[in-house]
Amino acid sequence: MHEPASASVLNAAAQAGIATRPALRFLTCGSVDDGKSTLIGRLLYEQNLIFDDQLASLGRDSKKFGSTGVDHDYALLLDGLEAEREQGITIDVAYRYFATPRRAFVAADTPGHEQYTRNMATGASNADLAVLLVDARKGLLAQTRRHAVIASLLRIRSVVLAVNKIDLVDFDQTVFDGIVEAFFSFSRDLGFGEIKAIPISARYGDNVSSASARMPWYGGPHLLEHLETVDVEDDRAAKPLRMPVQWVNRASSDFRGFAGTISSGRVARGDEIAVLPSARVTRVASIIGPSGDVDSAAAGDSVTLTLADEIDVARGDMLVAARDRPQTSDQFAAHLFWMSNERLFPGRSYLMKIGHRTLGATVTDLKHRIDINSLSKLAAKTLALNEVGVCNVSTASAVAFDAYAANRETGAFILIDRYSNETVAAGTLDFALRRATNIHHQDQAVSTAARSALMHHKPAVLWFTGLPGSGKSTIANLVEAGLHGRGIHTVLLDGDNVRHGLNRDLGFTESDRVENIRRVAEVAKLMTDAGLVVLCSFISPFRAERRMARELIVAGDFLEVFVDTPIEQCIARDPKGLYRRALAGEIKNFTGVDQAYETPEQAELHLMAGVKDADSLANEVIEVLTARKII
Amino acid sequence: MSWRYDNIRLRRLEAEAIYIMREAVAEYSNPVMLYSIGKDSSAMLHLAQKAFHPGKLPFPLLHVDTTWKFREMIAFRDQVAARLGVDLRVHINDDGIARGISPIASGAGIHTQVMKTEALLQALGKWKFDAAFGGARRDEEKSRAKERVFSHRSTNHAWDPRNQRPELWKLFNTRIKPGESMRVFPLSNWTEYDVWDYIRAENILVVPLYFAAQRPVVERDGMLIVRDDDRLPLLPGEAPKMMRVRFRTLGCYPLTGAMLSGADTLDAIIEEMRGSSMSERQGRLIDHDSPGSMEAKKREGYF
Missing domain, CATH: 3.40.50.620 (HUPs)
Structure with a gap:
């Protein structure tokens, strides 16, 4: 077997002649225990890229944590977290950097456990090539297929199918052929370019960085040879110019430069460019690169541009070739990979980060989920952790984009939960929906302000939230009566009443509750346009939906009223007998019993309904409206 | 160019x-x-x-x-x-x-x-x-x-x-x-x-300690410690010796090991690093307390 002989000669040679092209970024993926970390560890060892002190500590660690008896457990070179070493698994992606005389590499070693699939996606998103490992004894597993699907979703074109532990099936060619055939048949529709199948033993080094003598039936290259020579074309520079504006440089009163990294194409001084989404056109006055002024720059370069005209450009805008522009839309078809333990709520407002823009975005329609075993389309109302789906997404304003298939940088986005700040999904944009380009806001002759002027008060939304039985509706009714007596134009939207009409098609699951609140908020918005004071009385248990309602309404017109009654009192009151039935298990998804109520953190009014009576609380609300000069 | x-x-x-x-x-x-x-x-x-x-x-x-x-x-x-x-x-x-x-x-x-x-x-x-x-x-x-x-x-x-x-x-x-x-x-x-x-x-300018020079060294636990001032007490029988050393990584001087080296230019440093069979942090005491x-x-x- 191959043994590393002459120490760092390789290292030295490695540094020459590899600089002219960027490093090949690849990841190892596949199911748990298929040998991903072991493979990279072995590769580094055979290339003599493990330092003596690291090798010594590997010897100690192998005795303590290793699973290979007296041999070195190469996986321990990669599994750098204590929890990983103790459990003998990979939790998070590890990056290793190495070079051979022919090429430099960045290897991402990713976890096989389903629980940590999002960390595999992290490693895959920037990779040019995926080494998909399969245990020869087990064949394709669900996790093998899931990783193949994610690699395909992220448009990794080049795949190595590494059939590992071939020594444990006696180097049997029929086993290898069977797995290869099964994978080719599974991946037919995944859009991979080149798939190279190689039988290997990561533990013993067969076909890792030298040809194995134990598989005379295999005539192809060993893994490293393939990695050194595989062609992963970087054609970004040949595409039209896209430069998302990252930061506006106002170095002095007479300097305004637009800094960013060129996603695709080239730019030269004097080029005509358009700024999106404003669509203003101008010319490039100068280009500042890392070494100072340059005549031109290309994809991958971080530059600062100055423009010939004083036009408004902000972070998040995109500078593009004037004659070859991307589309602009606020409605998209997209693929979504869900990465959070909390599942997707269609209708909920998330934050989308696309390029350097962060804006509100909603999944308006989940078309289907993709079954990772059969690649069939399944009807779905939600996506759970590690599921992939196809959906329509609507954004708060128009964004410039390319289809992900055409440009990996301008077609990718992430979704962030507004409250936890968790990255909940990764998405790829497929195309703009036609209806967005066809539906325009109708200009109205009579404005909201004009309608409001006919009233002698301002419009507002009073959003009463609280546990079932907390007294929301009682107080809201008293407030409305008080306002009506003062000649204020009001309307009361009540949870129960709305569910008899507008929302009769909705139940009480979490996703239906989200949709319920979304519709009510939209109705409230229309009514404030009409100049009314709108009282909404809804349990509305989730912060995210209350925030969505708040963001729909003009700032200052939305008042969140938290009716704070201790749960014991709500249960004691139980005006509709619902707590009794929920506690007996007869009603599911009941807020305060088996579904959480998220306490408001920014309510304009906090009513201590446990200690004060409804009349005085209603007066408190009216006083606040007066103080805010709404009435 | x-x-x-x-x-x-x-x-x-x-x-x-x-x-x-x-x-x-x-x-x-x-x-x-x-x-x-x-x-x-x-x-x-x-x-x-x-x-x-x-x-x-x-x-x-x-x-x-x-x-x-x-x-x-x-x-x-x-x-x-x-x-x-x-x-x-x-x-x-x-x-x-x-x-x-x-x-x-x-x-x-x-x-x-x-x-x-x-x-x-x-x-x-x-x-x-x-x-x-x-x-x-x-x-x-x-x-x-x-x-x-x-x-x-x-x-x-x-x-x-x-x-x-x-x-x-x-x-x-x-x-x-x-x-x-x-x-x-x-x-x-x-x-x-x-x-x-x-x-x-x-x-780019870097601290001269990265380049080889004659420095006062005491040898302890297999590490070459450069005695930068007299706060480092000498053990019985210890006397700083002038040696030609440099540092691959820098930290607190009593915790950072020097290496014997004649590399006094950037080219020489890079050449020497490529020939090394030790990792960069090997000279750092603080990394090795426990796994x-x-x-x-x-x-x-x-x-």
Whole structure:
């Protein structure tokens, strides 16, 4: 077997002649225990890229944590977290950097456990090539297929199918052929370019960085040879110019430069460019690169541009070739990979980060989920952790984009939960929906302000939230009566009443509750346009939906009223007998019993309904409206 | 002709580091750059000037001074700050000084904990920084190989390595809640070789301690310690010997091992590094207390 002989000669040679092209970024993926970390560890060892002190500590660690008896457990070179070493698994992606005389590499070693699939996606998103490992004894597993699907979703074109532990099936060619055939048949529709199948033993080094003598039936290259020579074309520079504006440089009163990294194409001084989404056109006055002024720059370069005209450009805008522009839309078809333990709520407002823009975005329609075993389309109302789906997404304003298939940088986005700040999904944009380009806001002759002027008060939304039985509706009714007596134009939207009409098609699951609140908020918005004071009385248990309602309404017109009654009192009151039935298990998804109520953190009014009576609380609300000069 | 036409790989790394710094400056209201005076900090500072050119650095530098750095490091630090006209903040854990903490009296572990980690947290709190650039690289150490480019810290600066945010493409989730902060690593994907290649390509000044010279050395536990001042007590029978040595990595002088070397130019240093069979951090005492000691320190807030 191959043994590393002459120490760092390789290292030295490695540094020459590899600089002219960027490093090949690849990841190892596949199911748990298929040998991903072991493979990279072995590769580094055979290339003599493990330092003596690291090798010594590997010897100690192998005795303590290793699973290979007296041999070195190469996986321990990669599994750098204590929890990983103790459990003998990979939790998070590890990056290793190495070079051979022919090429430099960045290897991402990713976890096989389903629980940590999002960390595999992290490693895959920037990779040019995926080494998909399969245990020869087990064949394709669900996790093998899931990783193949994610690699395909992220448009990794080049795949190595590494059939590992071939020594444990006696180097049997029929086993290898069977797995290869099964994978080719599974991946037919995944859009991979080149798939190279190689039988290997990561533990013993067969076909890792030298040809194995134990598989005379295999005539192809060993893994490293393939990695050194595989062609992963970087054609970004040949595409039209896209430069998302990252930061506006106002170095002095007479300097305004637009800094960013060129996603695709080239730019030269004097080029005509358009700024999106404003669509203003101008010319490039100068280009500042890392070494100072340059005549031109290309994809991958971080530059600062100055423009010939004083036009408004902000972070998040995109500078593009004037004659070859991307589309602009606020409605998209997209693929979504869900990465959070909390599942997707269609209708909920998330934050989308696309390029350097962060804006509100909603999944308006989940078309289907993709079954990772059969690649069939399944009807779905939600996506759970590690599921992939196809959906329509609507954004708060128009964004410039390319289809992900055409440009990996301008077609990718992430979704962030507004409250936890968790990255909940990764998405790829497929195309703009036609209806967005066809539906325009109708200009109205009579404005909201004009309608409001006919009233002698301002419009507002009073959003009463609280546990079932907390007294929301009682107080809201008293407030409305008080306002009506003062000649204020009001309307009361009540949870129960709305569910008899507008929302009769909705139940009480979490996703239906989200949709319920979304519709009510939209109705409230229309009514404030009409100049009314709108009282909404809804349990509305989730912060995210209350925030969505708040963001729909003009700032200052939305008042969140938290009716704070201790749960014991709500249960004691139980005006509709619902707590009794929920506690007996007869009603599911009941807020305060088996579904959480998220306490408001920014309510304009906090009513201590446990200690004060409804009349005085209603007066408190009216006083606040007066103080805010709404009435 | 600029090296950037030939060395595409280094050119990409440079562009990436600039991208990361600009992203943090665009997203945070009060960022800071940790400046440890070493080669990585020198490269990072050089990159930062390029990222915000022709403007000035839009953030201060922070040096956490343990009071046990080599004198040449402190002199170099002050020269750099003066030459570039940057806002340099220096923080010393006065409480640690009052308690008499030192690498000699307290040992490497306590000294590092109090004078580096605690001091860093004090400084971040004092100036209310919401993001801190560090020059750490993923190739340095196994737990660092696992860390994100934008690495989230809780309100008490803790790192939760088992629950890191997925970080796809170049779309960094920079959002934090009040009191939380972000550690940002522009050199994540650089190797030790890359840093030196860049220093050579761009003629970046580094502390002379990286170059071989005659220095007063005592040999302890197989390490060559350069006695930078007389605070390092000599053991019975010990006498400093003049030896031609240099450093591959710099830290507190009693905790940093020198290496015998004749390499006194950048080319010679790079040549020597390529021939080495030891890793960079091998000369650092503080990493070797126990397996996973770097991860444990990082969880507590160490960079």
